[in-house]
Amino acid sequence: MTKEKVLWGYDEKTGPEMWGHICSDFEIAHTGKAQSPVNIEQADVVKLKPSTMKFYYKETDYTIRRIEQSVHVFPHDKEQGLRFNGEYYPLVSFHAHIPAEHLLDGYIYPIEWHFVHEKPDGTTLVMSAWMEIDNTNNVEFKDLPTYFPEVFADFETEREITLDVNEFMPEERVFYTYQGSRTTPPTVEGVTWIVLKNAKTLGQEDFTEFEKAIGNTSRPVQDLNGREITFYN
Ligand SMILES: [Zn+2]
Numbered sequence: 001m002t003k004e005k006v007l008w009g010y011d012e013k014t015g016p017e018m019w020g021h022i023c024s025d026f027e028i029a030h031t032g033k034a035q036s037p038v039n040i041e042q043a044d045v046v047k048l049k050p051s052t053m054k055f056y057y058k059e060t061d062y063t064i065r066r067i068e069q070s071v072h073v074f075p076h077d078k079e080q081g082l083r084f085n086g087e088y089y090p091l092v093s094f095h096a097h098i099p100a101e102h103l104l105d106g107y108i109y110p111i112e113w114h115f116v117h118e119k120p121d122g123t124t125l126v127m128s129a130w131m132e133i134d135n136t137n138n139v140e141f142k143d144l145p146t147y148f149p150e151v152f153a154d155f156e157t158e159r160e161i162t163l164d165v166n167e168f169m170p171e172e173r174v175f176y177t178y179q180g181s182r183t184t185p186p187t188v189e190g191v192t193w194i195v196l197k198n199a200k201t202l203g204q205e206d207f208t209e210f211e212k213a214i215g216n217t218s219r220p221v222q223d224l225n226g227r228e229i230t231f232y233n
Contacts, residue, residue: 004155006068008185016219019185026185034189035222036180037101040229045176051232053173053194054083057091059164064144064151068184070095071151071213073144073161080165081117082127084194089117089125094165098211100130101183101218102195109199110207113168114183124182127194129169134201139167141202145209152213170198178229183219197231 007022008014014022020030029035061076072095080091093116100112109130117125131139147159174197181189 009069010216010218019187022185026187028181028189029185029187032181032187032189033223033225034179034181034227035187036183036191036193037103037219037221038178038180038224038227038229039103039106039221040176040195042105042231045229045231048230048232051174052085053175053232055166055169055173056081056083057165059162062161062163064147064159064161065157066151066155069214070097070184070217071148073163082125084125084192087119087123089119089123091165092116092118094168096210096214097183097217098215099218101221102128102130102193103221104130104197111202111210115165115168123192124190125192125194126182127175127196129196130199131168131202132199133204133207135203137201138203138206139200141167141206145206148210148213168200170196170200172198174198174231174233176229176231178227180222180227187219 008019019026057080060080062073064071064073072093074093075091078090081089094113096111096113098111100109102112110133111131113129115127142161144161151157151159176195178193180191180193181187182191
């Protein structure tokens with residue numbers, strides 16, 4: 001079992017309240033004015049016209065490995081992605097947080113997936129998808145739930161999987177969008193967030209496996225500081 005030193009975590013000593021004080025690179029966690037996640041109050045959002053967002057996800061091969069305090073899933077090709085406001089953003093990796101980081105009218109979903117997209121110039125867009133626990137209509141995760149605890153236990157363990165990330169997203173992809181930051185250190189700003197409004201469901205058994213690896217990996221909500229959240233329907 002390999003140990004790797006990770007400066008930050010989610011406990012009292014190295015957790016979200018301390019991130020801004022751990023090292024100069026992490027300072028923005030407490031000095032930033034456009035931090036993530038946030039609570040989305042539906043009554044306060046600005047409504048926009050129908051979305052022109054286009055998705056280009058299909059079944060493809062992924063490598064799963066632990067990075068810092070989470071398990072990350074990396075596509076082998078660069079053809080996964082989405083088009084938003086005329087710009088194409090390739091998917092570079094995805095991961096999850098338990099419980100959810102973004103809240104909807106204060107409601108905390110059990111899990112939130114983050115699909116991290118990056119343009120060649122470094123511009124970042126993260127699409128977030130909540131899930132509710134329900135044993136009737138589940139996501140086809142294949143072996144992903146089994147792999148999460150295995151990979152989390154050892155920084156050198158990798159697993160391969162073939163997945164279609166469309167599975168993780170609801171049919172009707174209406175969404176909220178705002179400008180924020182990464183939610184793990186360094187919490188750099190300039191991130192475009194797309195938060196899907198509708199949530200799919202996952203089974204309790206799958207959830208329990210994910211929780212073994214990444215339970216308690218949520219940063220608390222941050223002040224909006226006057227930022228606007230818009231809703232595309
Ligand atoms: Zn995340």
